[in-house]
Amino acid sequence: MSVRKSYSADAQSGRNPIPSLVVKRLSLYLGYFEQLDEKGVSTTSSRQLADALGLSAAQVRKDLGYLGQFGRPGVGYHVPGMVMQLRKVFGTNKVWNMAVVGVGSLGRALLRYKGFPKRGFRPVAAFDITKSKIGRKYGDITVQPMSELESTIKAKRIRLAILAVPARAAQEVAQRLSKAGVKGILNFAPVSMNLSGNTAVVSVDLAIQLEQLSYLVNTLTRLGPHRRKTRRKRKT
Amino acid sequence: MSVRKSYSADAQSGRNPIPSLVVKRLSLYLGYFEQLDEKGVSTTSSRQLADALGLSAAQVRKDLGYLGQFGRPGVGYHVPGMVMQLRKVFGTNKVWNMAVVGVGSLGRALLRYKGFPKRGFRPVAAFDITKSKIGRKYGDITVQPMSELESTIKAKRIRLAILAVPARAAQEVAQRLSKAGVKGILNFAPVSMNLSGNTAVVSVDLAIQLEQLSYLVNTLTRLGPHRRKTRRKRKT
DNA sequence: AACTGTGAAGCCATTCACAGCT
DNA sequence: AGCTGTGAATGGCTTCACAGTT
Numbered sequence: 001m002s003v004r005k006s007y008s009a010d011a012q013s014g015r016n017p018i019p020s021l022v023v024k025r026l027s028l029y030l031g032y033f034e035q036l037d038e039k040g041v042s043t044t045s046s047r048q049l050a051d052a053l054g055l056s057a058a059q060v061r062k063d064l065g066y067l068g069q070f071g072r073p074g075v076g077y078h079v080p081g082m083v084m085q086l087r088k089v090f091g092t093n094k095v096w097n098m099a100v101v102g103v104g105s106l107g108r109a110l111l112r113y114k115g116f117p118k119r120g121f122r123p124v125a126a127f128d129i130t131k132s133k134i135g136r137k138y139g140d141i142t143v144q145p146m147s148e149l150e151s152t153i154k155a156k157r158i159r160l161a162i163l164a165v166p167a168r169a170a171q172e173v174a175q176r177l178s179k180a181g182v183k184g185i186l187n188f189a190p191v192s193m194n195l196s197g198n199t200a201v202v203s204v205d206l207a208i209q210l211e212q213l214s215y216l217v218n219t220l221t222r223l224g225p226h227r228r229k230t231r232r233k234r235k236t
Numbered sequence: 237m238s239v240r241k242s243y244s245a246d247a248q249s250g251r252n253p254i255p256s257l258v259v260k261r262l263s264l265y266l267g268y269f270e271q272l273d274e275k276g277v278s279t280t281s282s283r284q285l286a287d288a289l290g291l292s293a294a295q296v297r298k299d300l301g302y303l304g305q306f307g308r309p310g311v312g313y314h315v316p317g318m319v320m321q322l323r324k325v326f327g328t329n330k331v332w333n334m335a336v337v338g339v340g341s342l343g344r345a346l347l348r349y350k351g352f353p354k355r356g357f358r359p360v361a362a363f364d365i366t367k368s369k370i371g372r373k374y375g376d377i378t379v380q381p382m383s384e385l386e387s388t389i390k391a392k393r394i395r396l397a398i399l400a401v402p403a404r405a406a407q408e409v410a411q412r413l414s415k416a417g418v419k420g421i422l423n424f425a426p427v428s429m430n431l432s433g434n435t436a437v438v439s440v441d442l443a444i445q446l447e448q449l450s451y452l453v454n455t456l457t458r459l460g461p462h463r464r465k466t467r468r469k470r471k472t
Numbered sequence: 473a474a475c476t477g478t479g480a481a482g483c484c485a486t487t488c489a490c491a492g493c494t
Numbered sequence: 495a496g497c498t499g500t501g502a503a504t505g506g507c508t509t510c511a512c513a514g515t516t
Contacts (some may be wrong), residue, residue, distance in 0.1 A: 004413070015418060017455065018455075019506080019507075023443070023447075023451050024448060025449055026471070027441075027443075027444040027447045027448065028428070028444070034346075039484075045476090046476075047475085049438075052428065053428050054428060054430075056508075056509065057475095057508075057512070058509055059507090061476060061478085062477085062478095062507090062508080065476090065477065070479070072406065072515080072516065073474080073475050073477080073514070073515040073516055074473075074474045074515065075474080075475070075515095075516065076475065076476085077476090084501090087390035089451065090447045090450050090451050091451070093448045095358055096446075096450055105344055106345040106349065107472075108345070109341040109342040109345040112341050113342065115442060118443070119447065120450075121446050142389055160446070160449065160450065172494075181418075183453040184454075185449075186445055186446055186449055190267060190351060192289050192290060194290075198456060198458060200357075200446050200449055200452035200453050204440070204442070204445055205263070206346070206352070207263075207351040207354070207452075208260070208263040208264070208267075208351060208353040209438055210352065210357050210422055210438075211266070211326045211355065211436045212256070212259060212263065213259060213420040213421075213436055213437075214327045214328060214396065214420065215325065215326050215327070216397065217327070217419040218397070219254075220434060220436060222344075229485090249499085254486075257484095257485075257486090282496065282497085282498075283497085288490070289478075291485065294486075294489090295485090295486065297497090297498060297499065297500085298485090298486080298499085300499095301498090301499065307497075307498045307499075308498075309492070309493040309494055309496080309497050309499080310493065310494040310495080310496050310497050311494070311498090312496090312497065313498090317514085363492055391505070473510105473516100474509100474515105475514105475515085475516085476508100476513105476514085476516100477513095477514085478504090478511100478512095478514105479511095479512095479515105480509105480511090481510075482507105482508085482509075483507085483508075483509085484498105484504075484506085484507075484508090484516085485503080485504100485505085485506075486503105486506090487502105487504070487505085488501105488502080488503070488504085488505085489500100489502085489503095490501095491499095491500090492497105492498090492499090493495100493496105493498080494505100
C-alpha cells in the first residue's frame with residue numbers, strides 16, 4: 001500500500017492514447033476554463049464544470065484524470081493551470097499555421113472565422129483553382145493558385161489545412177496536401193477520405209448534422225411530448 | 237423456433253429509439269446509397285458499404301437492422317429502397333424549411349451551401365440584427381430584421397433554424413426561436429445551450445474540430461510513425 | 473466539510489460466428 | 495456460394511461509491 005504510483009507523470013507527458021470521446025470533451029472543458037480565466041475565476045470544481053456542460057461530475061473527474069493529477073481535494077482545479085495543461089495536450093500552446101484550400105463561400109467564412117485564432121489556429125495562406133479568385137485578398141491573406149500549394153506549405157511551415165473544395169476534387173487535393181507535408185486536414189467535403197501516409201483527417205459534414213437534428217425532431221414529435229426527458233445537445 | 241417475430245414492423249415505423257451513434261452512421265449510409273443510386277447501381281452488400289466507409293460489415297448490418305429487414309440474403313440491399321427508407325427515418329422524404337439567423341460570413345455560406353437542398357433542407361428565410369445587412373438578397377432570400385422572426389416562422393412553416401450569431405447572443409435567440417415554434421436548432425455558436433421547451437439542438441463547434449485534429453497530429457507525430465495503424469477519419 | 477482520484481459495477485456498443493434464406 | 499439477421503461474447507465507456515487529501 002505504500003507503492004508509489006508513477007503513472008501521472010506518464011499521463012501528463014501525453015504518451016498515453018486518450019480515447020477520442022474523451023478528447024472531444026477535453027475541448028469543451030478547455031473552452032469553459034478559458035471563459036472562467038477571462039473572468040478572473042481561479043478555481044472550479046468537477047461539479048461546476050459538469051453542470052455548465054451537461055455532464056456528470058464523475059465523468060469530468062475521470063476525463064481530467066487523463067491529464068495527470070491536477071485537482072486538489074477539498075479545493076478543486078486551478079483554472080490557469082488547467083488551461084495550460086489542456087493547451088499542451090492539444091498542442092495549442094503554440095500557434096498552428098493553417099492553409100485554406102477552396103475559397104468558395106464556405107472557405108471564405110472559415111478564413112475569417114474569429115474562433116480559430118482565439119483557440120490557437122491561424123490561417124496564413126489560401127488557395128483556389130478559379131482564375132477570377134486568385135489575387136483577391138481576405139484580411140492580409142492573398143488567394144494563391146493551386147500551383148503554389150507545395151512551395152507555400154513548405155515556406156510557411158504549414159501543418160494543418162482546411163479543405164473546402166467540391167466533393168469531386170477533395171480526394172486528390174487531400175493527397176497533394178499530405179505529400180506536401182501537411183499533417184492534419186479538416187475536411188468539409190462530404191466524402192470519406194482514404195489517405196495513404198500518416199496524415200490525420202477530421203471530417204465535418206454539415207448536411208449530416210442537419211440529418212441528426214431532423215431525426216431528433218422527427219422522433220421526438222412522433223412519440224409526442226409525453227416523454228419526459230429534456231433533450232441535450234450533442235456535439236459537432 | 238417457429239415463433240413469428242413481429243419486431244421488424246415496429247422498427248421500420250420508426251417507433252424505437254435508435255442510438256445516436258447509429259443515427260450518425262445511417263447518414264453516412266444514406267450518402268453512399270444516394271451516390272450508388274445516381275450511378276444506377278441497384279444493389280449493394282454490407283461488405284461494400286463497410287469498405288467504402290471504413291467500418292466493419294457486421295456493424296453495417298446491425299445498423300441497417302434498426303430500420304427493419306430490408307436486405308435479401310445472398311443478394312444484398314436494394315439501393316433505391318434503402319434511400320427511401322433512410323429518408324423516411326430522417327424525415328427528409330419531405331423538404332424541411334429552414335431559417336438562417338445571423339448573416340455574417342458563416343451564415344451567408346450556410347445560406348448558399350449546396351449540400352443542404354441536395355439532402356432535403358431548404359433555407360427560406362434569413363435574419364440579422366445589423367441595419368446595413370437587412371434587405372440584402374442572397375439567391376432569392378432577402379435578409380429580414382429580427383423583429384420579423386416570429387411572424388415569418390409561422391407564415392412559412394419553418395421548423396428548423398441555423399443559428400450563426402455571436403456567442404453572446406446565441407442563448408437568447410435560441411429561446412426566441414424555440415418559443416416561435418422552431419423544433420430544431422443547428423447551433424454554430426461555441427456555447428452549450430439550455431433550452432426549456434422540447435426543441436432539439438445540435439451544436440457544431442468548428443474550433444473543437446480543429447482541436448481534435450491537432451490532438452491527433454500532436455500525438456501521432458510524438459509517438460513517431462513507428463506505430464503501424466493507418467489513421468482513419470472520425471466524423472463530424 | 474469539500475472535493476479529488478479511482479477501483480468496481482453496470483451499461484452500451486462492437487465484433488464474432490453461425491443459422492438460415494436465395 | 496453469397497449474403498443477411500442476430501444471439502453470444504467481447505470490449506469500451508460511464509456511473510457508483512468511497513478512501514484519502516486539503
